[in-house]
Amino acid sequence: MFDQLIGNERARAVLRRMLEQRRVPGALIFAGEEGVGKKLFALELAKALNCRTPRGVEACDECSACVRIARLANASDEATGLITWGEHQDVGLVRPEKRFITVDQARAVERETNFRPYEGRARVIIIEEADRMNAQAGNALLKTLEEAPPSAHLILLTTRTASLLPTIRSRCQLIRFAPLTAGEIEAYLVKHKQRAGTEARLAAQLAQGRLGRALSLNLDQYREQRDAMLTVLEALAARSDRVQLLRAAEDLSDAKRKDVYEPSLDALELLIHDAWRLALDPKAEIVNDDIRERLTRLSGGVTNRRFTAWLASIEELRAQLAVNVNRRIATDALLLSMAAIPA
Numbered sequence: 001m002f003d004q005l006i007g008n009e010r011a012r013a014v015l016r017r018m019l020e021q022r023r024v025p026g027a028l029i030f031a032g033e034e035g036v037g038k039k040l041f042a043l044e045l046a047k048a049l050n051c052r053t054p055r056g057v058e059a060c061d062e063c064s065a066c067v068r069i070a071r072l073a074n075a076s077d078e079a080t081g082l083i084t085w086g087e088h089q090d091v092g093l094v095r096p097e098k099r100f101i102t103v104d105q106a107r108a109v110e111r112e113t114n115f116r117p118y119e120g121r122a123r124v125i126i127i128e129e130a131d132r133m134n135a136q137a138g139n140a141l142l143k144t145l146e147e148a149p150p151s152a153h154l155i156l157l158t159t160r161t162a163s164l165l166p167t168i169r170s171r172c173q174l175i176r177f178a179p180l181t182a183g184e185i186e187a188y189l190v191k192h193k194q195r196a197g198t199e200a201r202l203a204a205q206l207a208q209g210r211l212g213r214a215l216s217l218n219l220d221q222y223r224e225q226r227d228a229m230l231t232v233l234e235a236l237a238a239r240s241d242r243v244q245l246l247r248a249a250e251d252l253s254d255a256k257r258k259d260v261y262e263p264s265l266d267a268l269e270l271l272i273h274d275a276w277r278l279a280l281d282p283k284a285e286i287v288n289d290d291i292r293e294r295l296t297r298l299s300g301g302v303t304n305r306r307f308t309a310w311l312a313s314i315e316e317l318r319a320q321l322a323v324n325v326n327r328r329i330a331t332d333a334l335l336l337s338m339a340a341i342p343a
């Protein structure tokens with residue numbers, strides 16, 4: 001049932017209406033960022049179309065068809081074949097082979113959609129990363145979109161609608177998926193016992209609208225990087241001596257910890273944003289709510305101008321790193337320039 005999914009009230013309402021009116025289009029595009037539930041909604045629609053004991057127009061989630069279709073959500077990435085079939089023979093998944101969806105895959109989709117449903121009422125093929133289709137594959141798919149029987153449904157998932165061939169776009173109904181709110185993600189984590197309390201709160205805030213990220217985040221690691229950056233920020237705010245800052249720069253750019261460099265910069269940026277918000281409004285919603293007091297304390301004497309300049313310095317460093325400057329030197333320069341910004 002759609003109520004088991006989170007967020008995206010509008011998409012949910014649209015899909016329900018299509019089912020109620022028995023007018024689910026032969027071709028749909030689900031567009032939206034990574035991790036906002038496009039695939040789960042597509043599987044939910046496939047379930048509703050094939051459920052043996054539907055509740056109203058929605059899937060029961062209990063019959064053998066529903067249970068088997070739902071398992072396709074976990075089909076492994078190593079799955080081979082042009083189309084990945086789960087345990088239900090009418091619902092299949094297409095993903096790019098290496099980098100692209102190939103013409104062979106598009107032709108397989110055409111073949112398969114021409115068959116009558118084996119056991120359910122509809123053939124549903126979900127195409128992941130549909131924008132990774134070259135022109136040849138796109139043209140083969142176009143034929144399917146034009147000629148498939150009414151019992152076939154193609155659902156194209158994409159994060160980049162603009163990259164789809166215009167001819168394909170114009171033959172599909174587009175449904176947009178919005179990023180989830182932090183509140184929606186937090187509620188999901190708690191309800192499904194994935195995380196609790198401040199852990200759930202922090203993960204939801206850091207997830208930037210993506211449930212997948214909220215689930216996979218390593219919070220201990222984040223906190224470790226954040227604590228190091230918090231010390232730096234406190235030193236900057238208190239205008240401590242340069243020696244301390246240079247030591248922090250050394251830690252940050254330590255070659256042995258190359259993989260934590262970018263995440264540390266991200267954490268520093270989040271801390272600055274939070275501190276700035278608190279400087280403007282002590283009750284503001286912030287990402288790092290669990291260290292609100294420390295952030296409030298350090299934000300006290302910092303002017304808007306310094307906050308802005310700090311963020312600009314970080315952006316500048318990122319730009320430099322993109323063209324491959326020496327990380328150690330750039331990091332020293334970053335912290336010294338941040339320290340030198342006048343009040």
Ligand SMILES: [Zn+2]
Pocket residue numbers: 050051052053054059060061062063064065066067
């Ligand atoms: Zn069912």
